[in-house]
Amino acid sequence: MGSYYLYSDLYRGIYRRYKNYWLELTKQNPQEIFTKPILHWWSEHGRKDLPWQKNKTPYRTWVSEIMLQQTQVKTVIPYFTKFISKFPKINDLANSEQSEVMSHWSGLGYYSRARNLHKAALIIKKDYGGIFPNKFDEILSLPGIGPSTAGAILSLNNIEPRAIMDGNVKRVLSRHFFIEGDLTKAGMLKKIWKLSERCTPETDFDIYTQAIMDLGATVCLPKKYKCDQCPVVKSCIAKKKNKIELIPQKKAKKQKRKIEYNFLVIRSEDSFLLEQRDANGIWPGLWSFPTLETDEKVESWIESNTGISKINYQNNIDSFTHSLSHIDIQINPVIIDISDSKVERLKKNMTFIKAQKINSIATSKAVKKIIDRL
Ligand code: SF4
Structure with a gap:
C-alpha cells in the first residue's frame, strides 16, 4: 500500500513537472491522438455508399464537392446522379451549352457554381485534352476551385496527401484542438489550415479525408453532437472544457x-x-x-x-x-x-x-x- 502511494505521488510529481513538455509533445503529434483513431473509426462507421464514392474519379469528386458547397448531402444525391448521367465525362460537360448545364442545376441554388463548372470543363478540354489535371496549382487555377476543393480532389482520389478545410472539418478540428477565435480571420484560418496539414497522414490520406468529413457530418454535429460515439472523445479539449457549443466561434449575423x-x-x-x-x-x-x-x-x-x-x-x-x-x-x-x-x-x-x-x-x-x- 505504502509503495503504491509513494509511486503514484512520484508519477504525479513528474507529470506536474513535465506537464507543459507533455502537452507540447501531444501538440506536436496530432496524428497519434487524432488521425489514427479517426482512421480506425471510419472502417466501421464511415459513409461508403454515397454515389460519388463509387467509380471514383477526380471529375466525379470535383462535381460532388462543388455541389456539396452550401448544400446538404440528401439534396445533392439526386442532382449528382442526374448530372453525371447527362455529363458522364468532362468533355460531355465542355461540349454542352451553358444553358443545358444550368438546367441540370436548376433548383440547387448558387448558380455561379454551375457556370464555373462549365467554364472549367472548357479549360480542361482545351489545355489538358479533357483529362482532369493532377497538380495542385493547376487544379487551383480553374474557376470556382479553392484550396479545400483542390485538396479534396487530390486526397480523395489517392493522388497526393492534401489538407482540406470545409465546414465539417473546421468544426471537428477547432473543437478537438480547442481553437478559439474567429476562423474567418486570416491569422486564425492560417492556424487551422496548418493543423489540418499536420493531421493529414502520408498514407491512407484518401480514407482520412473521407473520415474527417464523415465525422463532422455524422458525429461532431453543430448542435446535436454525439461525443459518446466519437473516436477522439478522450483527447477532445472542447469536450473536456465543456465548451463544445462555443467552438467554432459563430460569426455575428449580418442583417439581411x-x-x-x-x-x-x-x-x-x-x-x-x-x-x-x-x-x-x-x-x-x-x-x-x-x-x-x-x-x-x-x-x-x-x-x-x-x-x-x-x-x-x-x-x-x-x-x-x-x-x-x-x-x-x-x-x-x-x-x-x-x-x-x-x-x-x-x-x-x-x-x-x-x-x-x-x-x-x-x-x-x-x-x-x-x-x-x-
Ligand atoms: S468529442 Fe464531441 S466535440 Fe469533441 S470532436 Fe468528438 S464529437 Fe466533436
Missing part, C-alpha cells in the same frame, strides 16, 4: 437586406411568359417571371412588352418571402390570363414555356414555388 417585387405570372392557356435575367444581379442568367418594382404599372408593362392592352387578373396566390444568402425578397405573384389576346411582340429574352417544361429549364426556386401553388 429586404426588398419586394411583383412577379407577373402571365398565362396563355397552358404556357407562362418567362424572361431570361441579366448576367448580373439576382438570379443571373436564370429564367424568371417578369419581375417589377412594386410601383411599376402592370398594365403599362404588359402593353409595352407584348402589345396587349386588355388583361384579366385572376385570383392571386399569397405573397411569400424568398431568402437568398444576403437578401430577403418578398414576392407578390400577380396572376394574369391573356389566353384571349394575341401577343404582338416579345423581347429576345422572353418566351412562353409550357408549365410542365418549366422544371427542366434553369429557373430559381421562387418560380418553382409559384408553379407548385397554381
